Amino acid sequence: MPARMYPARLPAEVLADPKRSGERRVYESLRDTLSATYSVFYSLAWLGVGRDGRKRDGEADFLVVHPQKPLLVLEVKGGRVGRQEGEWYSVDRSGTPHAIKDPVAQGKSSKHALLEKIKSLPGLGARWIAAGHGVVLPDSGRLRGDLGTDAPLAIFAFAEDMASLGRRVEEIVGFYADDRADPPGADLVARLAALMAPTFELRTPLGAALAEDERTILELTEEQFGVLDLLSRAPRVAVSGGAGTGKTLLALEKAKRLAGEGFETLLTCFNRPLAEHLARSTGSVERLTILNFHRLCDTLASEARVRIPAIGDAYFDALPGALEQALDLLPERRFDAIVVDEGQDFAESWWDPLQLALRDPGDGILYVFHDENQRIYRRKASFPAGLVPIPLTKNLRNTRAIHALATRYWSGGEFVAVGPEGRAIEVVEAERAQDVEKAVSRVLHRLLKEESVPADDVAVLSGRKSQLARNGKIGAFAVTSDQDATPGRVLFDTIHSFKGLERPVVVLVELEDVLANDELVYVGLTRARAHLVVVGTKATLEALRTK
Numbered sequence: 001m002p003a004r005m006y007p008a009r010l011p012a013e014v015l016a017d018p019k020r021s022g023e024r025r026v027y028e029s030l031r032d033t034l035s036a037t038y039s040v041f042y043s044l045a046w047l048g049v050g051r052d053g054r055k056r057d058g059e060a061d062f063l064v065v066h067p068q069k070p071l072l073v074l075e076v077k078g079g080r081v082g083r084q085e086g087e088w089y090s091v092d093r094s095g096t097p098h099a100i101k102d103p104v105a106q107g108k109s110s111k112h113a114l115l116e117k118i119k120s121l122p123g124l125g126a127r128w129i130a131a132g133h134g135v136v137l138p139d140s141g142r143l144r145g146d147l148g149t150d151a152p153l154a155i156f157a158f159a160e161d162m163a164s165l166g167r168r169v170e171e172i173v174g175f176y177a178d179d180r181a182d183p184p185g186a187d188l189v190a191r192l193a194a195l196m197a198p199t200f201e202l203r204t205p206l207g208a209a210l211a212e213d214e215r216t217i218l219e220l221t222e223e224q225f226g227v228l229d230l231l232s233r234a235p236r237v238a239v240s241g242g243a244g245t246g247k248t249l250l251a252l253e254k255a256k257r258l259a260g261e262g263f264e265t266l267l268t269c270f271n272r273p274l275a276e277h278l279a280r281s282t283g284s285v286e287r288l289t290i291l292n293f294h295r296l297c298d299t300l301a302s303e304a305r306v307r308i309p310a311i312g313d314a315y316f317d318a319l320p321g322a323l324e325q326a327l328d329l330l331p332e333r334r335f336d337a338i339v340v341d342e343g344q345d346f347a348e349s350w351w352d353p354l355q356l357a358l359r360d361p362g363d364g365i366l367y368v369f370h371d372e373n374q375r376i377y378r379r380k381a382s383f384p385a386g387l388v389p390i391p392l393t394k395n396l397r398n399t400r401a402i403h404a405l406a407t408r409y410w411s412g413g414e415f416v417a418v419g420p421e422g423r424a425i426e427v428v429e430a431e432r433a434q435d436v437e438k439a440v441s442r443v444l445h446r447l448l449k450e451e452s453v454p455a456d457d458v459a460v461l462s463g464r465k466s467q468l469a470r471n472g473k474i475g476a477f478a479v480t481s482d483q484d485a486t487p488g489r490v491l492f493d494t495i496h497s498f499k500g501l502e503r504p505v506v507v508l509v510e511l512e513d514v515l516a517n518d519e520l521v522y523v524g525l526t527r528a529r530a531h532l533v534v535v536g537t538k539a540t541l542e543a544l545r546t547k
Contacts (some may be wrong), residue, residue, distance in 0.1 A: 022078025033166030058113030065358030107133030132176030441475025
Protein backbone atom coordinates (compact mmCIF):
# COMPACT_ATOMS: atom_id res chain seq x y z
CA MET A 1 0.00 0.00 0.00
CA PRO A 2 1.21 3.54 -0.74
CA ALA A 3 1.95 6.21 1.86
CA ARG A 4 -0.99 8.15 3.31
CA MET A 5 -1.01 11.58 1.69
CA TYR A 6 -2.45 14.84 3.00
CA PRO A 7 -4.20 16.08 0.94
CA ALA A 8 -5.28 12.80 -0.66
CA ARG A 9 -5.04 14.43 -4.09
CA LEU A 10 -3.44 17.62 -5.33
CA PRO A 11 -5.72 20.60 -5.99
CA ALA A 12 -6.16 21.91 -9.52
CA GLU A 13 -4.16 25.08 -8.90
CA VAL A 14 -1.07 23.01 -8.02
CA LEU A 15 -1.49 20.69 -11.01
CA ALA A 16 -1.82 23.66 -13.37
CA ASP A 17 1.09 25.72 -12.00
CA PRO A 18 4.33 25.03 -13.93
CA LYS A 19 6.34 26.62 -11.12
CA ARG A 20 5.20 23.80 -8.81
CA SER A 21 5.95 20.91 -11.16
CA GLY A 22 8.86 19.87 -8.94
CA GLU A 23 6.61 19.70 -5.88
CA ARG A 24 4.05 17.73 -7.87
CA ARG A 25 6.64 15.13 -8.91
CA VAL A 26 7.93 14.83 -5.35
CA TYR A 27 4.36 14.37 -4.08
CA GLU A 28 3.68 11.62 -6.62
CA SER A 29 6.97 9.81 -6.00
CA LEU A 30 6.56 9.88 -2.21
CA ARG A 31 2.99 8.62 -2.57
CA ASP A 32 4.05 5.73 -4.79
CA THR A 33 7.38 4.69 -3.23
CA LEU A 34 6.98 5.17 0.54
CA SER A 35 5.29 2.41 2.51
CA ALA A 36 1.85 2.71 4.10
CA THR A 37 3.46 3.17 7.53
CA TYR A 38 4.38 6.73 6.50
CA SER A 39 2.17 9.81 6.43
CA VAL A 40 3.15 12.69 4.14
CA PHE A 41 1.83 16.23 4.57
CA TYR A 42 2.18 18.61 1.63
CA SER A 43 2.28 22.45 1.73
CA LEU A 44 2.03 22.85 5.49
CA ALA A 45 1.56 26.14 7.28
CA TRP A 46 0.82 26.85 10.92
CA LEU A 47 0.61 29.58 13.52
CA GLY A 48 2.42 29.20 16.81
CA VAL A 49 3.40 31.16 19.89
CA GLY A 50 7.06 31.22 20.92
CA ARG A 51 8.42 31.15 24.42
CA ASP A 52 8.47 34.95 24.37
CA GLY A 53 4.69 34.96 23.77
CA ARG A 54 4.95 36.29 20.22
CA LYS A 55 3.23 34.66 17.24
CA ARG A 56 5.51 32.67 14.99
CA ASP A 57 4.57 31.37 11.58
CA GLY A 58 5.90 28.11 10.21
CA GLU A 59 5.68 26.42 6.83
CA ALA A 60 7.21 23.51 4.96
CA ASP A 61 6.92 21.96 1.51
CA PHE A 62 6.62 18.43 2.91
CA LEU A 63 6.55 16.74 6.31
CA VAL A 64 7.25 12.99 6.37
CA VAL A 65 6.06 11.20 9.52
CA HIS A 66 6.57 7.64 10.76
CA PRO A 67 5.29 6.66 14.24
CA GLN A 68 8.65 5.06 15.20
CA LYS A 69 11.18 7.27 13.38
CA PRO A 70 12.36 10.91 13.37
CA LEU A 71 10.15 13.49 11.72
CA LEU A 72 11.53 14.82 8.44
CA VAL A 73 10.89 18.27 6.93
CA LEU A 74 11.64 18.43 3.19
CA GLU A 75 12.23 21.54 1.11
CA VAL A 76 11.92 21.23 -2.67
CA LYS A 77 13.80 23.37 -5.21
CA GLY A 78 12.96 22.65 -8.83
CA GLY A 79 15.06 23.58 -11.85
CA ARG A 80 18.86 23.44 -12.09
CA VAL A 81 20.13 24.50 -8.68
CA GLY A 82 23.63 25.49 -7.61
CA ARG A 83 25.59 27.13 -4.82
CA GLN A 84 28.49 29.54 -5.20
CA GLU A 85 30.38 31.25 -2.38
CA GLY A 86 27.62 30.26 0.02
CA GLU A 87 24.81 31.74 -2.13
CA TRP A 88 22.18 29.53 -3.70
CA TYR A 89 20.82 30.10 -7.22
CA SER A 90 18.69 28.43 -9.89
CA VAL A 91 19.13 28.53 -13.66
CA ASP A 92 16.11 29.10 -15.90
CA ARG A 93 15.55 27.65 -19.39
CA SER A 94 17.44 30.51 -21.03
CA GLY A 95 20.48 29.82 -18.88
CA THR A 96 20.04 32.89 -16.67
CA PRO A 97 20.85 32.38 -12.96
CA HIS A 98 18.52 33.71 -10.24
CA ALA A 99 19.21 33.99 -6.53
CA ILE A 100 17.01 31.74 -4.36
CA LYS A 101 16.59 31.19 -0.64
CA ASP A 102 18.92 28.73 1.04
CA PRO A 103 16.85 25.49 1.11
CA VAL A 104 18.94 24.00 3.91
CA ALA A 105 18.36 27.04 6.12
CA GLN A 106 14.66 26.99 5.20
CA GLY A 107 14.35 23.33 6.14
CA LYS A 108 16.23 23.83 9.39
CA SER A 109 14.08 26.83 10.36
CA SER A 110 10.87 24.94 9.49
CA LYS A 111 12.02 21.95 11.56
CA HIS A 112 12.62 24.06 14.68
CA ALA A 113 9.32 25.92 14.20
CA LEU A 114 7.49 22.60 13.89
CA LEU A 115 9.09 21.16 17.02
CA GLU A 116 8.20 24.33 18.92
CA LYS A 117 4.62 24.01 17.66
CA ILE A 118 4.44 20.34 18.72
CA LYS A 119 5.74 21.17 22.20
CA SER A 120 3.02 23.81 22.58
CA LEU A 121 0.27 21.27 21.94
CA PRO A 122 -1.54 20.05 25.06
CA GLY A 123 0.05 16.90 26.47
CA LEU A 124 3.09 16.91 24.19
CA GLY A 125 5.41 19.40 25.88
CA ALA A 126 7.41 16.77 27.80
CA ARG A 127 8.34 14.64 24.77
CA TRP A 128 11.77 14.77 23.19
CA ILE A 129 11.09 14.03 19.54
CA ALA A 130 13.87 13.63 16.99
CA ALA A 131 13.47 15.55 13.75
CA GLY A 132 15.55 16.32 10.71
CA HIS A 133 15.51 18.41 7.58
CA GLY A 134 16.33 17.51 4.01
CA VAL A 135 16.32 18.97 0.52
CA VAL A 136 15.00 17.48 -2.71
CA LEU A 137 16.44 18.84 -6.00
CA PRO A 138 14.31 16.94 -8.54
CA ASP A 139 15.94 18.53 -11.62
CA SER A 140 19.56 18.59 -10.47
CA GLY A 141 22.12 15.78 -10.86
CA ARG A 142 23.86 14.23 -7.87
CA LEU A 143 27.02 15.88 -6.60
CA ARG A 144 30.06 13.95 -5.46
CA GLY A 145 30.55 15.59 -2.10
CA ASP A 146 28.94 17.75 0.56
CA LEU A 147 27.48 21.08 -0.51
CA GLY A 148 28.91 22.77 2.58
CA THR A 149 29.51 22.16 6.27
CA ASP A 150 25.81 22.80 6.92
CA ALA A 151 24.72 20.83 3.85
CA PRO A 152 26.02 17.25 3.95
CA LEU A 153 25.26 15.09 0.95
CA ALA A 154 23.39 12.71 3.27
CA ILE A 155 20.38 15.05 3.57
CA PHE A 156 19.88 15.61 -0.18
CA ALA A 157 17.89 13.80 -2.86
CA PHE A 158 18.53 14.43 -6.56
CA ALA A 159 17.02 13.75 -9.99
CA GLU A 160 18.50 10.24 -9.96
CA ASP A 161 16.50 9.46 -6.78
CA MET A 162 13.08 10.48 -8.10
CA ALA A 163 12.10 7.03 -9.41
CA SER A 164 12.49 5.59 -5.91
CA LEU A 165 12.35 8.69 -3.75
CA GLY A 166 10.85 6.75 -0.84
CA ARG A 167 14.02 4.70 -0.45
CA ARG A 168 16.18 7.85 -0.43
CA VAL A 169 13.90 9.57 2.07
CA GLU A 170 14.16 6.57 4.42
CA GLU A 171 17.94 6.93 4.24
CA ILE A 172 17.68 10.60 5.19
CA VAL A 173 15.33 9.71 8.06
CA GLY A 174 17.91 7.14 9.23
CA PHE A 175 20.61 9.83 9.20
CA TYR A 176 18.74 11.56 12.06
CA ALA A 177 18.07 8.44 14.14
CA ASP A 178 18.62 9.02 17.87
CA ASP A 179 18.10 6.24 20.41
CA ARG A 180 17.62 8.80 23.18
CA ALA A 181 14.58 10.41 21.55
CA ASP A 182 10.94 9.45 22.08
CA PRO A 183 9.25 7.94 19.00
CA PRO A 184 6.48 10.22 17.65
CA GLY A 185 3.88 7.51 18.21
CA ALA A 186 0.58 6.95 16.45
CA ASP A 187 -1.09 9.57 18.65
CA LEU A 188 1.18 12.37 17.39
CA VAL A 189 0.63 11.27 13.79
CA ALA A 190 -3.12 11.48 14.39
CA ARG A 191 -2.78 14.91 16.06
CA LEU A 192 -0.78 16.23 13.11
CA ALA A 193 -3.36 14.85 10.69
CA ALA A 194 -6.19 16.51 12.60
CA LEU A 195 -4.38 19.86 12.82
CA MET A 196 -2.63 20.13 9.48
CA ALA A 197 -4.52 18.03 6.95
CA PRO A 198 -6.12 20.67 4.70
CA THR A 199 -9.28 18.76 3.69
CA PHE A 200 -12.28 17.36 5.49
CA GLU A 201 -15.70 16.01 4.64
CA LEU A 202 -19.18 16.90 5.83
CA ARG A 203 -22.11 14.52 5.44
CA THR A 204 -25.66 15.77 5.40
CA PRO A 205 -28.47 13.76 7.03
CA LEU A 206 -30.74 11.66 4.81
CA GLY A 207 -34.30 12.54 3.97
CA ALA A 208 -36.55 9.73 2.66
CA ALA A 209 -38.00 11.47 -0.39
CA LEU A 210 -34.86 13.56 -1.03
CA ALA A 211 -32.33 10.78 -0.58
CA GLU A 212 -30.29 11.31 -3.74
CA ASP A 213 -29.61 14.99 -3.10
CA GLU A 214 -29.19 14.58 0.64
CA ARG A 215 -26.79 11.63 0.29
CA THR A 216 -24.35 13.85 -1.54
CA ILE A 217 -21.12 14.17 0.37
CA LEU A 218 -20.29 17.86 0.64
CA GLU A 219 -16.53 17.71 0.30
CA LEU A 220 -14.68 20.98 0.55
CA THR A 221 -13.71 22.03 -2.97
CA GLU A 222 -10.28 23.00 -4.19
CA GLU A 223 -11.24 26.59 -3.45
CA GLN A 224 -11.78 25.70 0.21
CA PHE A 225 -8.50 23.76 0.20
CA GLY A 226 -6.86 27.06 -0.69
CA VAL A 227 -8.89 28.88 1.96
CA LEU A 228 -7.79 26.53 4.73
CA ASP A 229 -4.22 26.82 3.48
CA LEU A 230 -4.41 30.61 3.62
CA LEU A 231 -6.07 30.49 7.03
CA SER A 232 -3.04 28.54 8.23
CA ARG A 233 -0.63 31.16 6.92
CA ALA A 234 -2.36 34.44 7.85
CA PRO A 235 -3.35 35.44 11.40
CA ARG A 236 -5.94 38.07 10.39
CA VAL A 237 -8.37 37.24 7.58
CA ALA A 238 -11.79 38.32 6.27
CA VAL A 239 -13.57 35.52 4.33
CA SER A 240 -16.53 36.62 2.20
CA GLY A 241 -19.03 34.53 0.27
CA GLY A 242 -22.67 33.95 -0.45
CA ALA A 243 -25.03 31.59 1.34
CA GLY A 244 -23.99 27.97 0.95
CA THR A 245 -20.29 28.61 0.38
CA GLY A 246 -19.39 26.95 3.67
CA LYS A 247 -18.46 30.03 5.71
CA THR A 248 -19.97 28.79 8.96
CA LEU A 249 -18.47 25.32 8.52
CA LEU A 250 -15.06 26.84 7.81
CA ALA A 251 -15.40 29.17 10.80
CA LEU A 252 -16.27 26.27 13.10
CA GLU A 253 -13.51 24.06 11.70
CA LYS A 254 -10.92 26.83 12.06
CA ALA A 255 -12.01 27.57 15.64
CA LYS A 256 -11.76 23.88 16.58
CA ARG A 257 -8.31 23.62 15.03
CA LEU A 258 -7.05 26.70 16.83
CA ALA A 259 -8.34 25.31 20.13
CA GLY A 260 -6.71 21.97 19.35
CA GLU A 261 -3.42 23.77 18.80
CA GLY A 262 -3.56 25.16 22.32
CA PHE A 263 -5.01 28.63 21.61
CA GLU A 264 -7.76 29.92 23.90
CA THR A 265 -10.34 30.51 21.17
CA LEU A 266 -13.66 32.34 20.95
CA LEU A 267 -16.18 31.59 18.18
CA THR A 268 -18.81 34.30 18.15
CA CYS A 269 -21.63 35.48 15.88
CA PHE A 270 -24.67 37.77 15.96
CA ASN A 271 -27.48 35.22 16.04
CA ARG A 272 -27.98 33.45 19.39
CA PRO A 273 -29.79 30.40 17.89
CA LEU A 274 -26.82 29.90 15.53
CA ALA A 275 -24.32 30.09 18.41
CA GLU A 276 -26.37 27.62 20.44
CA HIS A 277 -26.63 25.26 17.47
CA LEU A 278 -22.85 25.38 16.90
CA ALA A 279 -22.19 24.76 20.59
CA ARG A 280 -24.57 21.77 20.68
CA SER A 281 -23.25 20.23 17.48
CA THR A 282 -19.61 20.67 18.56
CA GLY A 283 -19.91 19.41 22.11
CA SER A 284 -17.24 20.14 24.67
CA VAL A 285 -13.95 21.18 23.08
CA GLU A 286 -11.16 22.18 25.42
CA ARG A 287 -10.09 25.85 25.01
CA LEU A 288 -13.06 26.66 22.73
CA THR A 289 -15.82 29.07 23.82
CA ILE A 290 -18.89 29.53 21.58
CA LEU A 291 -21.15 32.48 22.44
CA ASN A 292 -23.00 35.04 20.37
CA PHE A 293 -21.71 38.59 20.87
CA HIS A 294 -24.45 39.84 23.20
CA ARG A 295 -24.24 36.78 25.43
CA LEU A 296 -20.45 37.14 25.55
CA CYS A 297 -20.86 40.72 26.79
CA ASP A 298 -23.52 39.71 29.32
CA THR A 299 -21.52 36.71 30.60
CA LEU A 300 -18.30 38.64 31.22
CA ALA A 301 -20.18 41.62 32.65
CA SER A 302 -21.90 39.31 35.13
CA GLU A 303 -18.58 37.75 36.14
CA ALA A 304 -17.09 41.21 36.69
CA ARG A 305 -20.26 42.49 38.39
CA VAL A 306 -20.66 45.29 35.87
CA ARG A 307 -24.19 46.67 36.02
CA ILE A 308 -26.30 46.66 32.83
CA PRO A 309 -29.82 48.05 32.32
CA ALA A 310 -32.28 45.21 32.74
CA ILE A 311 -34.35 45.26 29.54
CA GLY A 312 -35.04 46.87 26.19
CA ASP A 313 -32.80 48.79 23.81
CA ALA A 314 -30.85 50.28 26.70
CA TYR A 315 -29.69 46.77 27.64
CA PHE A 316 -28.33 45.98 24.16
CA ASP A 317 -26.82 49.44 23.71
CA ALA A 318 -24.93 49.09 27.00
CA LEU A 319 -23.43 45.65 26.29
CA PRO A 320 -20.32 46.64 24.26
CA GLY A 321 -19.28 49.17 26.91
CA ALA A 322 -19.97 46.62 29.64
CA LEU A 323 -17.65 44.18 27.85
CA GLU A 324 -14.84 46.74 27.90
CA GLN A 325 -15.32 47.36 31.62
CA ALA A 326 -15.43 43.63 32.33
CA LEU A 327 -12.18 43.02 30.46
CA ASP A 328 -10.47 45.75 32.50
CA LEU A 329 -11.57 43.96 35.67
CA LEU A 330 -10.92 40.43 34.35
CA PRO A 331 -7.65 40.58 32.40
CA GLU A 332 -7.28 36.81 32.60
CA ARG A 333 -10.53 36.31 30.60
CA ARG A 334 -8.96 37.14 27.27
CA PHE A 335 -8.47 34.92 24.21
CA ASP A 336 -5.55 34.07 21.95
CA ALA A 337 -7.80 33.87 18.89
CA ILE A 338 -11.27 35.06 17.89
CA VAL A 339 -13.34 33.70 14.99
CA VAL A 340 -16.39 35.75 13.97
CA ASP A 341 -19.24 34.40 11.85
CA GLU A 342 -21.98 36.71 10.48
CA GLY A 343 -19.48 39.57 10.55
CA GLN A 344 -21.74 41.70 8.34
CA ASP A 345 -24.21 42.01 11.25
CA PHE A 346 -21.65 43.41 13.72
CA ALA A 347 -22.02 47.12 14.41
CA GLU A 348 -18.91 49.22 13.92
CA SER A 349 -18.90 50.06 17.63
CA TRP A 350 -18.57 46.37 18.57
CA TRP A 351 -15.17 45.72 17.00
CA ASP A 352 -13.04 47.67 19.48
CA PRO A 353 -14.38 45.92 22.60
CA LEU A 354 -14.26 42.58 20.80
CA GLN A 355 -10.60 43.08 19.90
CA LEU A 356 -9.89 44.04 23.51
CA ALA A 357 -10.94 40.47 24.33
CA LEU A 358 -7.73 39.36 22.61
CA ARG A 359 -4.55 39.08 24.64
CA ASP A 360 -2.90 40.98 21.80
CA PRO A 361 -5.66 43.41 20.70
CA GLY A 362 -3.71 45.00 17.87
CA ASP A 363 -2.13 41.93 16.33
CA GLY A 364 -3.98 38.92 17.75
CA ILE A 365 -5.45 36.11 15.67
CA LEU A 366 -8.76 37.28 14.15
CA TYR A 367 -10.88 35.65 11.42
CA VAL A 368 -14.09 37.28 10.17
CA PHE A 369 -16.57 35.41 7.93
CA HIS A 370 -19.22 37.55 6.26
CA ASP A 371 -21.79 37.87 3.48
CA GLU A 372 -22.93 41.38 2.62
CA ASN A 373 -26.06 39.94 0.98
CA GLN A 374 -27.17 38.71 4.42
CA ARG A 375 -26.79 42.17 6.01
CA ILE A 376 -30.43 42.13 7.13
CA TYR A 377 -29.83 44.64 9.93
CA ARG A 378 -28.48 47.18 7.41
CA ARG A 379 -25.48 47.99 9.59
CA LYS A 380 -22.41 49.55 8.04
CA ALA A 381 -19.83 46.79 7.52
CA SER A 382 -16.50 48.18 8.70
CA PHE A 383 -14.06 45.54 9.86
CA PRO A 384 -10.78 46.03 11.74
CA ALA A 385 -7.83 47.09 9.59
CA GLY A 386 -5.28 44.62 8.30
CA LEU A 387 -7.58 41.67 7.48
CA VAL A 388 -6.51 39.72 4.40
CA PRO A 389 -9.59 39.37 2.10
CA ILE A 390 -10.47 35.88 0.80
CA PRO A 391 -13.57 35.40 -1.42
CA LEU A 392 -15.57 32.15 -1.73
CA THR A 393 -17.42 31.72 -5.02
CA LYS A 394 -18.99 28.23 -4.97
CA ASN A 395 -22.38 27.36 -3.43
CA LEU A 396 -21.93 23.89 -1.94
CA ARG A 397 -25.13 23.68 0.11
CA ASN A 398 -28.15 24.48 -2.05
CA THR A 399 -29.40 22.64 -5.12
CA ARG A 400 -28.98 24.50 -8.38
CA ALA A 401 -32.74 25.07 -8.55
CA ILE A 402 -32.71 26.92 -5.22
CA HIS A 403 -29.52 28.77 -6.11
CA ALA A 404 -31.03 30.02 -9.39
CA LEU A 405 -33.88 31.77 -7.57
CA ALA A 406 -31.73 33.07 -4.71
CA THR A 407 -29.22 34.70 -7.06
CA ARG A 408 -31.94 37.08 -8.24
CA TYR A 409 -31.41 38.68 -4.84
CA TRP A 410 -27.60 38.38 -4.98
CA SER A 411 -25.64 41.59 -5.61
CA GLY A 412 -22.07 40.33 -5.29
CA GLY A 413 -19.53 39.06 -7.83
CA GLU A 414 -19.01 35.59 -9.24
CA PHE A 415 -21.16 32.99 -7.47
CA VAL A 416 -21.90 29.54 -8.94
CA ALA A 417 -23.71 26.41 -7.71
CA VAL A 418 -21.85 23.10 -7.81
CA GLY A 419 -24.44 20.89 -6.08
CA PRO A 420 -27.10 18.60 -7.61
CA GLU A 421 -29.81 20.03 -9.86
CA GLY A 422 -32.52 19.18 -7.29
CA ARG A 423 -36.28 19.44 -7.45
CA ALA A 424 -38.01 22.42 -8.98
CA ILE A 425 -39.06 24.98 -6.40
CA GLU A 426 -42.64 24.32 -5.33
CA VAL A 427 -45.03 27.27 -5.40
CA VAL A 428 -48.35 27.00 -3.54
CA GLU A 429 -50.91 29.76 -3.96
CA ALA A 430 -53.30 30.75 -1.17
CA GLU A 431 -56.31 32.67 -2.44
CA ARG A 432 -56.33 35.01 0.57
CA ALA A 433 -53.87 35.76 3.40
CA GLN A 434 -56.18 33.98 5.86
CA ASP A 435 -55.92 30.81 3.76
CA VAL A 436 -52.16 30.50 4.23
CA GLU A 437 -52.42 28.27 7.32
CA LYS A 438 -54.58 25.73 5.47
CA ALA A 439 -52.19 25.76 2.52
CA VAL A 440 -49.18 25.16 4.77
CA SER A 441 -51.03 22.36 6.56
CA ARG A 442 -51.66 20.63 3.21
CA VAL A 443 -47.98 20.99 2.28
CA LEU A 444 -46.92 19.45 5.62
CA HIS A 445 -49.37 16.58 5.19
CA ARG A 446 -47.93 15.73 1.78
CA LEU A 447 -44.28 16.05 2.89
CA LEU A 448 -44.60 14.12 6.16
CA LYS A 449 -47.35 11.61 5.39
CA GLU A 450 -47.15 10.99 1.66
CA GLU A 451 -43.47 11.58 0.94
CA SER A 452 -42.15 10.36 4.34
CA VAL A 453 -39.87 13.31 5.01
CA PRO A 454 -38.89 13.29 8.71
CA ALA A 455 -40.43 16.17 10.65
CA ASP A 456 -36.99 17.14 11.98
CA ASP A 457 -35.88 17.82 8.39
CA VAL A 458 -38.57 20.44 7.80
CA ALA A 459 -38.67 24.11 8.82
CA VAL A 460 -41.52 26.55 8.25
CA LEU A 461 -40.11 30.09 8.20
CA SER A 462 -42.17 33.25 8.32
CA GLY A 463 -41.25 36.73 7.19
CA ARG A 464 -42.73 38.22 10.36
CA LYS A 465 -43.58 37.43 13.97
CA SER A 466 -46.42 35.16 13.06
CA GLN A 467 -49.67 34.00 14.58
CA LEU A 468 -49.76 31.08 12.17
CA ALA A 469 -49.16 28.53 14.95
CA ARG A 470 -51.11 30.15 17.78
CA ASN A 471 -51.72 26.88 19.63
CA GLY A 472 -48.41 25.20 18.82
CA LYS A 473 -49.90 23.65 15.69
CA ILE A 474 -50.26 24.37 12.00
CA GLY A 475 -53.41 22.50 11.10
CA ALA A 476 -53.04 19.04 12.62
CA PHE A 477 -49.24 19.22 12.84
CA ALA A 478 -47.45 20.13 16.07
CA VAL A 479 -44.58 22.57 15.57
CA THR A 480 -41.76 23.78 17.78
CA SER A 481 -39.26 26.61 17.99
CA ASP A 482 -36.69 24.24 19.52
CA GLN A 483 -36.28 20.86 17.86
CA ASP A 484 -33.61 19.84 20.36
CA ALA A 485 -36.07 20.19 23.24
CA THR A 486 -39.00 18.68 21.32
CA PRO A 487 -37.67 16.42 18.54
CA GLY A 488 -39.97 14.86 16.00
CA ARG A 489 -41.78 18.12 15.28
CA VAL A 490 -41.57 20.57 12.40
CA LEU A 491 -39.58 23.70 13.24
CA PHE A 492 -41.53 26.98 13.10
CA ASP A 493 -39.51 30.20 13.28
CA THR A 494 -38.88 33.56 11.64
CA ILE A 495 -36.38 34.09 8.85
CA HIS A 496 -34.56 36.55 11.14
CA SER A 497 -34.05 34.00 13.92
CA PHE A 498 -33.08 31.19 11.55
CA LYS A 499 -30.29 33.11 9.80
CA GLY A 500 -27.14 31.01 9.64
CA LEU A 501 -29.08 27.74 10.05
CA GLU A 502 -30.52 25.34 7.47
CA ARG A 503 -32.78 22.36 6.88
CA PRO A 504 -33.19 19.89 4.01
CA VAL A 505 -36.72 21.22 3.38
CA VAL A 506 -37.93 24.77 4.04
CA VAL A 507 -41.46 26.16 3.64
CA LEU A 508 -41.47 29.98 3.34
CA VAL A 509 -44.64 31.84 4.33
CA GLU A 510 -45.88 35.39 5.01
CA LEU A 511 -43.30 37.17 2.87
CA GLU A 512 -45.45 40.22 2.19
CA ASP A 513 -43.66 42.41 4.74
CA VAL A 514 -40.15 41.51 3.54
CA LEU A 515 -40.44 41.57 -0.26
CA ALA A 516 -38.75 44.99 -0.35
CA ASN A 517 -35.83 43.65 1.72
CA ASP A 518 -33.70 41.71 -0.78
CA GLU A 519 -31.25 40.60 1.91
CA LEU A 520 -33.97 39.01 4.05
CA VAL A 521 -35.64 37.26 1.10
CA TYR A 522 -32.20 35.97 0.05
CA VAL A 523 -31.62 34.59 3.55
CA GLY A 524 -35.00 32.84 3.56
CA LEU A 525 -34.56 31.23 0.14
CA THR A 526 -31.12 29.85 0.94
CA ARG A 527 -32.05 28.11 4.22
CA ALA A 528 -33.28 25.08 2.21
CA ARG A 529 -30.62 22.59 1.18
CA ALA A 530 -32.60 20.21 -1.01
CA HIS A 531 -36.19 21.43 -1.48
CA LEU A 532 -37.93 24.77 -1.16
CA VAL A 533 -41.66 25.45 -0.94
CA VAL A 534 -43.07 28.99 -1.10
CA VAL A 535 -46.63 29.58 0.09
CA GLY A 536 -48.29 32.93 -0.54
CA THR A 537 -50.98 34.94 -2.22
CA LYS A 538 -50.96 35.47 -5.97
CA ALA A 539 -49.44 38.94 -5.56
CA THR A 540 -46.62 37.65 -3.34
CA LEU A 541 -45.74 34.79 -5.68
CA GLU A 542 -45.87 37.09 -8.71
CA ALA A 543 -43.41 39.46 -7.01
CA LEU A 544 -40.96 36.57 -6.59
CA ARG A 545 -41.40 35.38 -10.17
CA THR A 546 -40.76 38.81 -11.68
CA LYS A 547 -37.78 39.79 -9.52
